[in-house]
Amino acid sequence: MADNKFAAYLCAGCGLGDVLDIDGLEKIAKKEGKMQVVKHHDFLCSAAGVQMIRDDIANEGISHLMIGACSRRAKTEAFNFPDVSVARANLREGVIWIVAEGATHDEVRQEMADDYVRMGCAELKKMLLPAGSTGRGTNKRILVVGGGVSGLTAAIEAAETGYEVVLVEKAPALGGWAASLWKRVPYQDPYAEPQATGIEELIARVSLHPGITVHLGATLAETAGAPGRFAVKIAQESGAVVQEMVGAIIQASGFSTYDMARLPELGAGLPGVVDQAGLEALAQAARGGAIERADGQVVQSVVFVQCAGQRDATGTHLPYCSGHCCATSVKQAMYFKDANPDIDTVVLYTDLRLPGMSEDFYRSAQRKGVTFTKGKVSQVKAQGAGCTVSFRDLILDEDATVDADLVVLATGQVPNSGVNIDIPEDQQPEVKPVSILNLTYRQGKDLPQLKAGLTDSHFICFPYETRRTGIYAAGPVRRPMDMQQATDDATGAALKAIQAVENAMLGRAAHPRSGDLSYPIVRLEGCTQCKRCTVECPFGAIDEDERRFPVFNESRCRRCGTCMGACPVRVISFENYSTDTVGSQIKSLDMPDEFSERPRILLLACENDAYPALDMAGLSRTVYSAFVRAIPVRCLGSVNTIWITDALNSGWDGVMMMGCKKGDDYQCHFVKGSELAHYRMSKIDDTLKGMGLEPERVASYEVAITDHQRVAALINDYAEKIKELGMSPMKGFN
Structure with missing residues (x-):
């Protein structure tokens, strides 16, 4: 740390200088943040502002810099300084654009900005410049x-x-x-x-x-x-x-085709019944001529049964639509019509799905005389040399039958x-x-x-x-x-x-943090060999050596931090993201006392969906409580429970977590992060009871990147809940 030099740069543009005390923020960065160089600029992202920073890096030996301006998701190219560590304090989208205007709000707005500058400086102090993975791969085949x-x-x-x-x-x-x-x-x-x-x-x-x-x-x-x-x-x-x-x-x-033998009710095994793959074989043999069944019978009538063993809600067959089957049946119906326009050709469907240009294809089939009937097939059975198809006509709402020499089942794709x-x-x-x-x-x-x-x-x-x-x-x-x-x-x-x-x-991450040079570092001397990191890593990036210590395969790592959140003894970290970079932010606030009636709510927001939604709330000038302090995290899976207990012990009145949707239709960028965080937080109630705190003081929410109105409502509702609970009794111990 002796060779490091820390600097803070504050922006007065985009209205920041009009509503915030920039001089006061400079004093906080210098005195409390211990920044050795502190400057502000009227438009920090301008060519002149960026050049000022570049000059200081070159001439003053700046190794770490904190930028107090817009969100870390904005002006990423302008504030790209790859040779130094950079922290960002979100004063625009996170403060002035979400706090209501008016003199009565000036004080809480300034408090919010002051805290974000404190948090940015605290984070910066714990950051190192990533050097890139040591386990680099050189093969490009x-x-x-x-x-x-x-x-x-x-x-x-x-x-x-x-x-x-x-x-x-x-x-x-x-x-x-x-x-x-x-x-x-x-x-x-x-x-x-x-x-x-x-x-x-x-x-x-x-x-x-x-x-x-x-x-x-x-x-x-x-x-x-x-x-x-x-x-x-x-x-x-x-x-x-x-x-x-x-x-x-x-x-x-x-893929393979779904096994037609599992559909005896639809005539599987009868000589007059094939699946779509079977019909392609018959068409290949015909080479554009009259299509014959495998037993040599020329087909004069054909019925296509859609969704055969697909879109099944009972769990017996495929639960999904195979996507191509409707268009494939239209194509195969044309095989018959092109060979002989007099062949009776019927497509029985429940929903006909032909997106895009396939609509023109469908119209072409209609013009050739292909009949499309909306119906639900219940049974296919032998009838003479052919088959009888029983179905419920969904337009007329009555039972019906149709005879055919050949029945084609759209059985779908099995991966x-x-x-x-x-x-x-x-x-x-x-x-x-x-x-x-x-x-x-x-x-x-x-x-x-x-x-x-x-x-x-x-x-x-x-x-x-x-x-x-x-x-x-x-x-x-x-x-x-x-x-x-x-x-x-x-x-x-x-x-x-x-x-x-x-x-x-x-030596960079592949995705979704593409280009990230950080990678996990573990202090083996503190490792308890609990194996939680190896088990919980969603990407198979951690193995174990003969002593059962974790071995990190950096090239496989997505840099999500799930291992960091899993570690009970906090020995896993990244150079620029660790239990300390977040923990120091949590402890850096000027915490109001219990009589101030100004609660502090910690918001740990997933950087992939929740934090962008917060930014969008700011861009749309959606007002939400100025008592919240948001810290972006790589994934909720990286949240270590020590952050929650540290926050509550430090006098925070509540902790919110916002992450991506979990479950079978997950939207978590790191697959299991939200699910793991939910599981870990489900066990925190005992800790809260031991501290004499209500379980409601810790809450978790699933949000999407488009939920900018909803995240503001969630914050405001939670602030009201904290108001009902009252200020944290832990404030008196700090």
């Missing part, structure tokens, strides 16, 4: 697992960008499901007719590309390592095992995700899935999956990104989709894989 449309697209996109690609396909040939299609749903103008799949051209591009190495008839025997240094053992049909070193992995293992570690052994399916990646992670051999077996990724903010850093999911393995969506998906995954290998080489 990209492994693609799967040779269907998704895998081929990811491979060619990465290779065309200049990165070497290794592609592994378990089948003896490339192409996947697309190679078995006669035609595809139109993906380019005029969107009126089924179009050629184009799979042969895509296969040729991949096979002939000098930057792509293809392993056919091969599977992954083992996947070890981390971004920038994955070691992959590829088992070939000959029995040989080849090892490849890669920097990132894209799992594009595709080839590998082993689901979250399913207990006694609940595993009869045919257990085979591992795709064979990871050497302590958390399991494959990527974590959602309840339906889809490979988990953050579907809202971070598609493709899985819970295994540097390993991405693309195509129907992550969510049901058609060929065009799979192409787009694979392109996105390729770009993410490129980002991962580049960040790994620089």
Whole structure:
């Protein structure tokens, strides 16, 4: 610390100088914050203001600087000083824009600004400049697992960008499901007719590309390592095992069709009943001519049954819609109409879902004479050489039947995700899935999956990104989709894989804190070997050595701080984010006494959703209580319970936590953070009782990034609750 020099820079622009005592803030930064250099500027983010800071860094040897201005989410480019530690005090969105105007509010507004300057200085004192991960990876090759449309697209996109690609396909040939299609749903103008799949051209591009190495008839025997240094053992049909070193992995293992045998009520097993994949095989054999059943009977009438074994709320079949099936049935209905316009062609649907340009495709099918009937099918049974389909007509609200030579069931997509570690052994399916990646992670051999077996990724903010850093999911393995969506998906995954290998080489986080140079540091001499950090890490970034001490794999780390929040003895930290950087802010306030009737409410706000929502409240000039003091945290999973007890012991009257939605449809950027925080806080009631405090003094809320009006209401309601409870009795002990 002897070589460090601390400075505070305050902005008077954007109205700050009009309503705040900037001179008073300077005095606080100098006297209480112990800043060696304190300056203000009329517009700190201007070229002149930024240059003033740069000059001080160069000439005065400033190593740490606190900027009291706008939110840390604003002016990030202007206030980018990568060679020094930077803390931000939010005086604009967090103070002057959320406190009501008028002389009666001047004092509480100034108190709020004073505290934020104190907190910014306190945080700065505990910060170090991150040096970047020591466990850097230098390999930039990209492994693609799967040779269907998704895998081929990811491979060619990465290779065309200049990165070497290794592609592994378990089948003896490339192409996947697309190679078995006669035609595809139109993906380019005029969107009126089924179009050629184009799979042969895509296969040729991949096979002939000098930057792509293809392993056919091969599977992954083992996947070890981390971004920038994955070691992959590829088992070939000959029995040989080849090892490849890669920097990132894209799992594009595709899907299988839902087992039609599980639908006996819909005629599974009858010669006149096929699924959509079965019909493609018949169409391939016909090559544009009259389609015949497998037994040789020419089809003169056909019925398509949508949502066969899909969108099932009972838990018996697939709970989701497979997305492509409606358009696929329209395409297949056209196979018949194009071969013979007199063929009676009916599509029975509950909801017809054809987004985008597929609407034109649907209209084209209508013009060709395809009949679309809204109905719920209850039974398909044999009738002579064909079948009878019984259904409830949802328009006429009556039971009806229709006869057909052929019934086509839209059975949907089942992802080839590998082993689901979250399913207990006694609940595993009869045919257990085979591992795709064979990871050497302590958390399991494959990527974590959602309840339906889809490979988990953050579907809202971070598609493709899985819970295994540097390993991405693309195509129907992550969510049901058609060929065009799979192409787009694979392109996105390729770009993410490129980002991962580049960040790994620089020792930076891959996502969502992309570019973050900090990484977890542990004081092993204080570690109690409780294993909470290894168990709670959502990303498999922590292993254990032979002495059961944690071993951090920095390249896998997302920098969420979940391990820091889990550690009961607080020996895990980051250079610029630690129990001390937050704890010192909590203790830095000028705490009013118990008779002041000015409570202090600590708000620990997730930087990904809650803090942006607070900023939006400020931008929209939404007023909320000036008694709150917000501290952004990387994730609620990083919140250590010591912060809560320290705050309450220090006289804070209440503690609010705001984070992302948890559960199966989570929105937490770090997957498990909100869930873990909720679990930890559920056990804090005993601590509060021991302190003689009401449980209501600690509250947790789920908020979305769009909830700027709601966060203000939550704060105001909570402030009223604290008013009812009264000031904390702990103030008298400080």
